[in-house]
Amino acid sequence: MSAHLPRKSSVALRDPRWLRWSLLAIALAFVALFLVLPLLAVFGYAFEKGLDVWRAAVVDEEARAAIRLTLLVAAIAVPLNTVFGVAAAWLVTRYSFRGKGLLVSLIDLPFAVSPVIAGLIYVLLFGKQGWLGPWLADHDVKIIFAVPGIVLATTFVTFPFVARELIPLMQAQGGDEERAAITLGASGWSMFWRVTLPKIGWGLLYGVILCNARAIGEFGAVSVVSGHIRGLTNTMPLHIEVLYNEYQRTAAFAVASLLALFALLTLVLKQIVGWRMRRIAATEPDA
């Protein structure tokens, strides 16, 4: 009886065949046109003059500097946002305080603000004519048109990813395990490492992967603060733009293909982690 029931109800909910097929066709056409075709084009242009040209573009001195800078920026911004994200999620889900709603909205601010504006804010703050510019110049600290500015802008833009992923997860899990750990004599530190981190582990990794993808691909905010100094302050996306503007199409697409490869890798990782998370959620005791 119960085995037949879902089938029956799905028959009742079923749309006419022509509607299903046309919806499917529209969706597939859309994906092909806007996602698959550009991806193929990236690799097509990258390899249009053969493997040697591609390799030459990638191992070029300036390209290598751009890759190094991109990785360096991600290596600073992602750990920072991981720590911030965990702390913010902890604060929001474990304590009640005045202005909590405001804090949650503020965490989302980088999603709402255009990255270009984010970059401009930092120029206005730390640039030569900015509020802190003269003081920074006096102390010989360079932020705008230098690596610190790029790190700042990237950190700002990628701030929400980890917190956004953890807040709903930690809300759903509740804090009784942590309280149990405390009554058993655990310190805050050992509670975090032994109880909280294993609980949120996969969710945290998911957030970190997304954060990292965005940190590597960020263009707008970084473009404003970088100054496009070749071999010094060009990240991979900026380097691609420079090459393209100089009509070095193949070289531009060769570097772009690296970014595209990284994006594909991110997708695979994201799928694996998401699958693990669902499996853990499924085996979790119901009570």
Place this chain on the structure above:
Amino acid sequence: MSIDVADIHYAYGSAPALRGIDLSIESGELLALLGPSGCGKTTLLRIVAGLEFPQRGRVAFNGRDVTDVSARQRHVGFVFQHYALFNHLSVFENVAFGLRVRRWRLRPKRDELQRKVRDLLDLVQLGDFAHRLPAQLSGGQRQRVALARALAVEPEILLLDEPFGALDARVRGDLRRWLRGLHDRIHVTSVFVTHDQEEAFELADRIAVMNQGRIEQLADPQTLYTQPASPFVCRFLGEVNELPVALHARWSGHDEADVTAFVRPHDLDFVPAAAGGARIESVRDLGPTVRIEARHPALSAPLVAIHERGRFGGSGLAAGQAVAIEARRWVLFRGEQAVTEA
């Protein structure tokens, strides 16, 4: 270890949850906090554990003030309503947790820890389940793991929040008899929260009945049942008939009305009478007992009598019959006040 709670006030924002709780729990006692949901019983338990801090009032263990001591330092075993087991750790590691997080000087040696955890798992009859994950256990088994985990740190106080709430009826009965036996063996001062009066009666030495942030009555089960301090306690401890009665002077010194007699269904009798005021409405056979409902024109609620099967056999009551009402035992209240014989 004895627990003294004095003048505890607690509010969630502007909603008061506890309004002046005074409670003394003797060393080795098993006490139940009984009350409807929202009466503040869980909040009181968490305050004793140090998981919440009261806005006013003191908590003392063995006469030592612990009001400002954190849950970590209070050394209290706490069993959570939904167990709160560490799902990524095996049963063994769950129980060992409290020992592993000790400062290294106090941490037991490897062999000692093994032996201790094994002993505890045997105590809760889960010796064969040491390597399972919590997800692979039944509700009753998880509850026993939670108990063993709390006992591992050798607390002198054990607090249990609705310990049987999430279990089905059969397991619940078995587990609470087992818990009573365990308490009789290890004599740790225990407080548990429940909304089930049967559970409180079966397990506890004394019961504190709570309502709207206050303790209505604190007494042993028998006193609670025979001398309830308020109509609330009387109603909460099971089905009861409320009959408006007029008192003669021999009771309270002078004649008075506005008194209600509370009569339990098993203390009520219906006697066939030609001119009785009430009429039998239904007779239901419940197996070991028979439930008889009757209506009196002056009362809005039906009167309920529950008789043992054997006793019912002879009386021959049937629906529609006119009957007189007889009560064998009752408790009298004038408003919230108990009325005693003068």
